[in-house]
Amino acid sequence: MPYPDEDTPVLLLVTLAERHLAEALQAHLVAAGFDDHRVVHHNVMAHVTFEGIRLTELAEKAGITKQAMSELVIDLEQLGYLMRTADPHDRRAKLIGFTDKGRAAVLEAMRAFAEMESALGERSLRSLRRGLLTILATPFTGAEHRAVDSASDRRA
Numbered sequence: 001m002p003y004p005d006e007d008t009p010v011l012l013l014v015t016l017a018e019r020h021l022a023e024a025l026q027a028h029l030v031a032a033g034f035d036d037h038r039v040v041h042h043n044v045m046a047h048v049t050f051e052g053i054r055l056t057e058l059a060e061k062a063g064i065t066k067q068a069m070s071e072l073v074i075d076l077e078q079l080g081y082l083m084r085t086a087d088p089h090d091r092r093a094k095l096i097g098f099t100d101k102g103r104a105a106v107l108e109a110m111r112a113f114a115e116m117e118s119a120l121g122e123r124s125l126r127s128l129r130r131g132l133l134t135i136l137a138t139p140f141t142g143a144e145h146r147a148v149d150s151a152s153d154r155r156a
Contacts, residue, residue, distance in 0.1 A: 004016060010135070014132075014135075021116060022039050022042055023039070024112070024116055025042065025109060025112050025113075025116075026038075026039050026042075028108070028109075028111075028112035028115070029105060029108060029109065029112070032108045034105050034108065036079050037079070037081070037105060040072065041072065041075070041076060041081070043062045043063075043064070043072075044058070044062060044069065044072045044073065044076060044082075045076070045081070045102070045105065045106060045109070046062075047061040047062050048082065048096055048097065048098060048102070049097075050097070050098065050103070051095075051097070052085060052087075052095030052096060052097035053095060053096055053097075054087065054093055054094070054095060054096070055069060055070060055073065055094070055096060058073070058096060073096055076102070080099055080101045080102075081098065081099060081101055081102035081105060082096055082097065082098060082099065082102055083096075083097060083098075083099050083102075084096055084097075085097060
């Protein structure tokens, strides 16, 4: 029986699909000459804006600690993808933004995304987007499940 299949839990499918897409993106970037870029950098580069972003906000958006993000940003600075500049609204703060090399990598990534999406086909892509947006809009806190379980336990 093939794996994964239609009975595979959605979370696992999303995880496997993310890994598959990330590996395809990485292969595209390496083929385009960005051979020093690593898969772990995708989560940083995806959240940096062309206007620049503060480290704390970047870490929050990426879902990792400020310390871990700081290490990744330093790595990307040393590789020439990112730079820090003074925040024009608060000179004490720094904004993390793209260098020319970083902007070129982002543009190449956008080309890769377009190719991957084209390979899926417009109809499948539209359906996938709707499904993913539905998941993102659904609150899965678990609190309602614990409340139901506790109420059941009290009745028993």
